[in-house]
Amino acid sequence: MEQESKPMKTEEQTKKRSITKTDVQQFLLRGRTFIALILVLVFFTSMSPQFISTANIVIMSKHVAIYALLAIGMTFVILTGGIDLSVGSIVGLTAMIAGGLINEGIIIPQLGVILYPHTWMVIVISLAVGTFMGTISGWVITRFNVAPFIATLGMLYVARGMAGLRNNGYTFANLVGRPEYGNTGFELLGAGSFLGINYSIWIMIVFALIAYFVSSRLPFGRHVYSIGGNEDTADLSGVRVNRTKIIVYSISGFCSAMVGLVIASQLVASHPMTGDTYELTAIAAVVLGGTSLAGGRGSVGGTIIGAFVIGVLTDGLVMLGVSSFWQNVIKGIVIVLAVIIDQVQQRMQERIALQEQQEIK
Template structure:
């Protein structure tokens, strides 16, 4: 269960940071797919520079860093568009969802990149001290996010912006800088999820990560984070992700149709948002 939930925990943790600023990121699933595909492609094929007859190979650490950088840059671009051009987060990240998915199809030519080797597969399928490696990775991501939100100035700024952006601006907080950092972190955490998914499947699928953003948003709102921003915790999101994981597994074990599963998850998200709105009115 935890191995299956680890990817959503990573994505939802980044989503929580975004939602705390009263934003939203619909592009995390596509960023996951693109970063996973790039990691697989670099690991298997490297970079061949035909003009200079040069070949650049990549180690596992190298492809992980490359994926994290790409994810962070795509997230930064989301934040840049949102803050520089005042584009609503919903629209900006929806555009990135399509752009990143298109780049994934172009990079993979619509075909999976497979047979990545046992060392890379260990990331998604291996265990350390009896605990699956993806769970360790998710725990590290959560720990970093908890430290950011509870122990750093950035965390205080995130909550301040979500609570009242105008007041935060008058307090001297650089709103644009904080938002770009937050969206960059969300992109990097989506890249972590992409590495886990690609490693676990031993293949980078062009359509990987489809609808993952919905599960992430569901985990965030079920975990008690307000979509209006300024209120919520990372640990609450972890609990929300586990609940979504249990729900998904339960529906599968009950042989519920995949189409009805989407209906149920959509209803859960709607119910969580309604409860949040009613709670705020009280």
């Protein structure tokens, strides 16, 4: 056995030395999103010195945090080979739920009383509603074998409609609560900071770390990847495919609810159209981060970088005074380009693997 393995190793070493050029190419292609992020940062800084100012960075990272939170949930969904189009609407719905709880409370007509839940309860209830909406999507997908695109498209309309219904299309304004009801402090979630860093950014960091841990270290994460890679195999191996899928959509709903709360708190108001089309930005961030829409391939880390690229690009273009029409054109090109490069990298990887095998032969 020993004798057999030794020559293999030396062969590998020589190979490593000989294909350094492809190694470099591979490295550049793999780190492409990160390189793109640096390029974007350098470009905007050189174009406009204020770009790198503290004030701008604070604003930018708040935006990035929102995209990143949505994209984290979306990453799990897309890793299973699904898609969640309802996240933007769930953002709107949960913002309206939170706003309603603070301004109107829970009316119990039988007793003739109005309950004003504590701010913490508001947050918990809103998160629970968002998670529940995601669970429904997952249940419809698995129970009735509905395509994720359709099920979540339905949820997109339902949740947005419910957001409008909550206050007949009107905004809940001035969500500061009243000291006598004990429900003040909601605005802190958006405005407060710890160690000089805004809460929303802390939330993003915590969510990202948890998501990274869950995806890479827990059995659940493996199951997510295996479903995206080969659902039949996962099933035959004993993975509880349906349960895993439902959880994945629940996670996405939970992340959306978190974003709904953050936005409502930052604006100190909730509007039924909050989060409109955010699902597209979230998908774009995930794809930019190197996650395959076919499922099974990608990472939370990539998604975070993808969210940064999208966020920085958007804000940078705004700062430079580029028209919003051109912004859309540029963003569109960047997203498609990212996927093209992804395909190039994959084909190259396959070619290298094929080469290596032929060399061994």
